[in-house]
Amino acid sequence: MKGLSIYLFILALASPAIAQDYTDYVNPFIGTSNYGATHPGAVLPAGMASVTPFNVAYKKGQGNVFEKDSEWHSRSYVHENNFLTGFSHVNLSGVGCPELGSILLMPTTGALELDPEKYGTTYSKEQAYPGYYSNHLNKYNIKSEVSATMRSGISRYTFPGGEAHILLNLGLGLTNETGAMLKIVSDTEIEGYKLIGTFCYNPEDVRPVYFVAKFSKPASNYGAWKKMPEYSAEATWTKYSGKYKPYYQYRNEMAGDNIGAFFTYDSRKGETIEVKIGISYVSIENARENLKKEQPGFNLDQTAYKAQTAWEQRLKRIEVQGGTHEEKTIFYTALYHTLIHPNIIQDVNGDYPLMGTHGTGNTKGNRYTVFSLWDTYRNLHPLLSLAYPELQSDLVNSMLGMYEESGWLPKWELMGMETEVMVGDPATPVIADTYLRGIRDFDINLAYEAIKKSAMPQKDGNKLRPGLEKYIELGYIPENTYDGLWGTVSTSLEYNIADWNIAQLAKALNKDKDYKYFSKRALSYRNYFDKSTGMLRPRMKDGSWLTPFDPQAGANFEPVIGFVEGNAWQYRFYVPHDIPGIIKLVGGDRPFSRALQTCFDENNYDMANEPDITYPFLFNYVKGEEWRTQQKVRELIQKYYTNAPEGIPGNDDTGTLSAWLVFSMMGIYPHCPGDMTYALTSPVFDLVTIHLNDKYYKGKTLMIKAEKSSSDALYIDEMILNGKPFNKYFISHQELTNGANLTFKLKANHQ
Template structure:
């Protein structure tokens, strides 16, 4: 899911922070969290663990600093707590999203300072330098105060360590400063070294959906000389005299024993030191209660042992990243393992250490014996992130499927774009059906598929009051969604194509579950995409309820993410081949393979391919449908890999979309790609590495390891020594284990 103004790939001048040279580098040592922190990638370099709820990230997008910050909060749909070009640092946030296209979270900001106490971020903010980031660790020097800061985290908590110079030093907690557009917080000092409270979140993508608090407990390693809570005093307005008296004063409440509520509030702790000293701060979070935040903190970071926590974080990353071993150039390993790292951030753990979690859409609390997850950006991730998790981490994908089914039991619907227990309904289509069906068909079947299937059928058949498919009535009666009533970002063609894809996946699942009537019905619905094919233009073109084509029709309208009737976040070219389940039919309608190849060429030649846009990211693989297309597909994929994905901060081509762009890179570097969710197979191109070895999970898959080799001497694709017909291979074949040999592409076309 993108912000609606996409920029072109930026020219990045700042170099990536250098990684230490190690004799025996582990996969985690190749991760560079600065990749994606520029060019609207929307990742952050903060410390986190795989699928962790908490993360501790530098925050440098506060308002009002154009001399130091190139981008500010809410500028160009800014959805980033950290931007590599920005220089004005105002603290570390403890709940953050990665690669998301709208501002949210970025809360519970912690800032170390020195000298006179200031509680206004525009005053206490500072430039920062000597930044370093690796898997599970971030550190930097805060220039204004000569403070060295380093942070690490666990699944539900973070710990910061600040090295102060002699003098008067402070730790400031700011609950007003945030990325979210919601306001409101509470705080209470419970002891000289502990503060507790909450911060409100919500209004994701500027939509007025539910809001909810995140709770926290903050503990200090050393008792301060003075501490308390604070609030910024409000402005006063005399309506009759039509004047406003602005009071910018901040009022402090030392050792205040009562809860304090407001928008711009926080806490502070001050130390007087004759020598250099170190203070550590632990913060645990929970979406259930302060008591649960305390339990999370006490069990995950029981002591102020920064080094042990950091080692555990790195080990957690190595445990998952070493599932795939690659042989090749160091820079390629950095690209690959950083991409894999970014795909393992979301969905995130939502349940507390005791299993508690807030149920979807309500105020009650549930409890689960398996982790409950959140942050389901399924319009994006159903295409490749969840297929990647299904192949490499089926145990995790199973837990995510169970979470989605539980959400369905609580709300009546599978998730669409679920965030922190709230269904935001952002984007179009029915991607929960796609994710669930595809994962089950890949062999992850230890879930209540009967319950899931009923929810999927409801979404596909209920004409009225359909929360997942709001255009279901027209779609079911006409075979497509007309453009008559669409808003600027509804996208009637886009919505129709997503429904077709969901119906195809559902038909395949119905067949697997021995429901032939349903399988036929949904398969027929999936083929209705031909109703939108316009022979005159060769495009999938908007129609109204009368069956008339939209006119005038400009296939390039929407190229710069401006509103375009029929399409969301793109134009007709971006969606021209977006029927992955019906490619043979589309190829025939375009005049056969040669004509199809010519139109595919034209898409790239006219700059109507967008590497940062989900509907068309499969297009370089579509050359595999043409005679002799292996070399062309391989070379096109390699060119896109190397041009758009680099080791620079701008090394992701725009918004990472909770790992979707990174999943494209990870798959593409391995030489396999899932073209059509619901059809568990992979398109194959020449890999970026000489050898890739995947350790398969024997709980789900019969094979022990899958090896993919790039062979410069091979003339055809083979699996376990036997030739593979064509350039596609079934998932069920690969998970038997063995060796897949893919030729190196002939670059002399």
Template sequence: MISKKFVLFFSIFTLYLQAQNYSQYVNPFIGTGGHGHTFPGAIVPFGMVQLSPDTRIDGSWDGCSGYHYSDSVIYGFSHTHLNGTGVSDYGDIMLMPTMGVPGLTPKEYSSKFSHKNEKAMAGFYSVKLDKHNIDVRLTTTKRVGYHEYTFNKAGNANIILDLNHRDKLLEGEVKIIDDKTIEVFRRSEAWATNQYIYARIEFSKPMKISKEFLNGEKIDGISEGKKKVSFNGDKLALAFTSAVKKGEKISVKVSISPTGYEGAGKNMLAEGKSNDFETIKKQAEADWNKELSKIEVKSHDKDKLTVFYTALYHVFTQPNINMDVDGKYRGRDNKFYMAKDFDYYTVFSLWDTFRGAHPLMTLIDRKRTADFINTFIKQREQGGKLPVWELASNETECMIGYHSVSVIADAMAKGITGFDYEKAFEASKNSAMLDIFGLNAYKQNNYISIDDEHESVSKTVEYAYDDWCIAQMAKILNKKEDYQHFMKRSQNWKNLYNPNNGFMQARKNGNWYEPFDPSEVNNNYTEGNSWHYSYSVPQDIPGLIQAHGGRAKFEQFIDAIFAASDKTTGREQVDITGLMGQYAQGNEPSHHIAYLYNFVDRPQKTEAKIKYILDNFYKNSPDGLIGNEDCGQMSAWYILSTMGIYSVTPGKPEWETVTPYFDEIKLHLEDGTTRIITKNTPKSELKHLGFENVKVAKDLKYPEQTASPVIAADRLFDFSTQVKITPLNEKDKVYYMTMDEDDANVRKTFKVYKEPFTISKTTQVSTYAERNGEKSGITTANFNRRPNHWDITINSSVNPQYTAGGKFAVIDGIYGDVNWRKGEWQGYQGQTFEAIIDFKSPQQINQISSTYLQDSRAWILMPKKVEYYASMDGKTFILLKTLENSIDPKDTNVQVKDFSTEVLPTEARYLKVKAYHYGKLPEWHQGAGGDAYVFVDEISVK
């Protein structure tokens, strides 16, 4: 007989267990709709396997994760997926159950499904495939995916393995070990251009190959008395078949490895022994509860609890463990190494995650933070530099900056140990001293101009922040000279701050780039516009406030971004979402801006903005994220802000604060302590939450940067132009020097600038400013006397983004760089380019050329053909020559082609150039159906 006391105790204990079941609040469908780009499949925290359905195989933007909630067809279940990225990849080792005669094309093996028959929770996913009435259940460990297929009809059951699923297969191999075991190798190309994955697949019952599709070879061999078959090729799909009774289940276990078949085998032995699906499902749930319990939130609103714990779930989705159970991993140099005393990871979306996700981890997962940094250090040793956006042992070079240094500096500033500070510092310094992505110009001139590199404003301000991070490391390590050097560099934002309007503005040829519209999205900014980047000085907010003229004026400037129109101009940028005025919660550059009110003593305005965002932009629905999840950053912002904290400046052991969103939050930290946060917790206590005992290194002196002057004149002039030089600080003394074609052998020196001067030849002007003995970088500009006095009429409509400064740009003698984003090319979309040059008087034509650019990925294709015509009256034209294009539109190399030809000597006053556009982008192109561009620069005639 069971006593009443026992029943009472058991009931209380059961309630306690339920209270600890935080995974019950996870809704993996959040973010699978809208533009969240998440996936709903089975995962465990930071696991190598992400076992999820794929409803998209075309690499489309809203299909980056492989799944979108608006879809109704499943193509299969693959074992790797990306969480909320803006570029498509992964989807490796795809399996799909079918019945009847097997088909090996996506159309044949895909199936309709309904969300009514779909379920997703932490560590588990299930769905009914309508086509053949098959129930699918998925769960996983870190390295092994577990499938359970229930065939609700009797007949032949098939399991399709298609290695051509989603991205491009470079090499594939399937080895039949026995009738229940196969091994798979897949090397593919997508965002990660050289990705290796190996798998061991074990079926619960014998399966035979019933259909094969391959472009390669099939090899039969004898080994240990058993027949083994191996399939190789770059097109490879197989069907495995067995007869089943009605209601029969087939279970499949898939272990994966980045290193080889041996690694996949070891991973299977370690994590794939169980044949009990429910046990693995419960273990996955327990793994999630262990991680999610680090933050306990109390609320009577279940939707808010769901949004919170799903956000935490998304933060813990990646980075992903990327080593075998014995520590073996594939390094950035494609060689194999053993991780000792740390775990090796992949998927570092650092441009996004340095802002909130990594600072959150310094609070609740310090050990894993050290592992991330040890991974960074190894990647630098094996690949040459710290990761920027690393994926599957590939550096994608996606996005900008070298934000690994932010993660490192933040960890060091917060006293996290477990990695070599000296190695981390040297690796960080190495990234800052490279000559790539505009860094060379940045180091020489203290800023990047349009002439040097595209996205020049964003790169300048983000490099400056990263330099501050390196300076903080140097300060901790007592490296005084390095500290001073990088603190001076961290002020480089001053060179792009226009004191006349308060915005970060691009510079071109020494001057401010005009016309200027802070709402314009163009190639001077990364996924944004000047509004988004004009607040991007997290390392020196007091300096930015001072530049604006004090707190009152800076408060007005923060007000302005929220009060501005919510319409952007220029290029359409799908990432810019969640607009409040020009503030964009859906993309990372805005994430700290609302907290800047704290710096001007207006915390009530921070309170209002943060609460509005928390209330309106995060919801318990598939479209519940206002923008791309971006590997946890969108969710990390939510988690931190609900706790009443945010890291405006990662690298400082402190938070900016706001009133906590929930009534009570408990933080369980790694040192065994618990912190309780309520709406009444003092802001002073929140400011150093988790880092109360961190020792802060003393500040050292460093030089103040002097900003570089601007040079204004007509870049292209007929006979003469006036040159005016203006310092960005009226206290600066300005020096300048000129060089023209007659000065080649003349030694020139800088002299004091007093007033504007006139030039009448093609001239280079250099200038710098000096204040208190500190010199600015040298600004250099080139002003060109026109090489001709022709006129030109262009009978096509130029895209406003790609004007190159006006119609004379195509006959000014200045050739555009292969990096077209610098702005020297004229772009025409969906139309043939036609221009008529008026020489003003008849001249003899012997040779004609016009230059075009191809960047197939950017929709820019060579013209199909170019025609040259001559005329004396500008009305009647005679065809001189037709030149056909010879460059394949599928050639993705960015390249320039000169359509040059000699013609029989012809006298003419007018020359017509027609460049026929490619037309609609074909099916093979990612932008299929869109209009291709013609990009033209220089037309020359001899």
């Protein structure tokens, strides 16, 4: 059991009703290398607070080099780094731009040092499991342990004896904002806030994250600090020029850039001091109330146990049997990663920051934030709809709340701020897909109003869909028409998918006129099809093709005209709502299958990129070629997903790459949002049991079985659904959620 302390192990044995089986398969270090952007810190499912080691502030041996900017690190922790400067309390998992990673605590010993480059240390003896992280700070011989509740974090430091300090650094972090305020309330309490904002260096609003920190032992000395500006050599006040100046016994508010506080102790050998920090995005008072309600005392062991139990309850919604220990580890770690974001943002009293304003709203339920929708609409939300529909319902209601408050659905929302990152109209397919799957406890009239507004020109401009007028007029967005529009082909394809989802929702709501209109608009991708290359190719305003044109240019996230984070090959089949149409355009079944195989054979497929993430499942559209899906999916799993820090192919994108793995290992995949069928492939496990929420679905369980003729069997020989032969390679959401028993009989070769 990874990282399980003796205390927790005894608690688990004493509580047989809570068998901690599934959390044992979670390895939080997976994804902490290879730009996976995950972290090993303590967090609850959808938790607002998280406590994670922060090791990306300085490059050891290279002086004051802030890695966030020099290497575009978008997470608080990188596994191959080994220079710790604290434990941050607000963090993101699997994002592509720096943000949060703030409110850092750091224990030290010896003379007081306030410069993080100097007080930072190497560390060892790392342990992590859901809700708990621990390490040993080598320079100070301190054992550090952290855990979290939904809105607070707790740390426990075991000191070697002698002079000891606990530092609170508000200047260090991932956010592009350095401003903060703090006030030492007493010798056991600090309050304040830290500014966050400008995600991906976009000029959206800034927002404070408020905190209250309480210490289990009164400090013998305390104070605040700030980093002084660099003064000239001729100045007389050079003692603190460019250095960190302490203000002992300072009890007034201190505000500015690069500020912090310190608490000093005369510690005994083996003495532990605990620190708990409550956070809020509304006020200091709410942060204090969050802390009071969720952690009234100081008990890290109990907090960690409750956190682990919370994860166990979520993870056991999907139970697997069979498979190797490694396969179960990558599966449950992936499921764990899909349940971190979106996360709650409301306080215990229901307060939350309104979308796009500095006002405060209040909710009786959960209000969520961190909607990386360009990524997650493809598979994460369908996964939540299947296994956690009550959560998906809350997410849609949160999105509609954002619409009511700001006038627009979110695109890439972060802490009540629209970052405007990425392209398209990704909220629309999420809402349509959710409703069509049978999750309908939200205001569908408001939802339809919102998605139709995003799809039509507006007097003051369409905030979500730049270039919409030309998209409607010409059936494509021409190059060199709109300043600031990123990737005309990619953007148009995203609009197509959104329009198709509007059409499907309109059909379900008996809005026939809208169904016909948006169905037609959804097929305008055909205007980009270039017969001479077989590619979707950028076009100019006069209808001519962009020249020169290299279909392979733009791989590996290099900028290229017409496309977003990909090249023409990676967008070649990116019309999941009309695969039969693209098959016809490229010449029929066999030419399509050959072209799709070529995409893989010539290394044009990018496992870490969302636009082509569904490509392995497209072979299912060609009769007789379905075995290629089974072969390719298993090959990709084995190549890119491992029980190691680099075990995610790239940026997890708030759980999107993990969701791909969860579905793929179960043998079903939602190949197109709004399409109520899953593509089938061979399951990895002998048995998968999904416990369905009967509030939303008729069935109690969905069972997926794999019967293998040999240990290396991975090709589908036959399928049986509820005791009857099943010969299709797509299965409907309704068939599965009615309580299906789907059996795959597998063989070792595809002939």
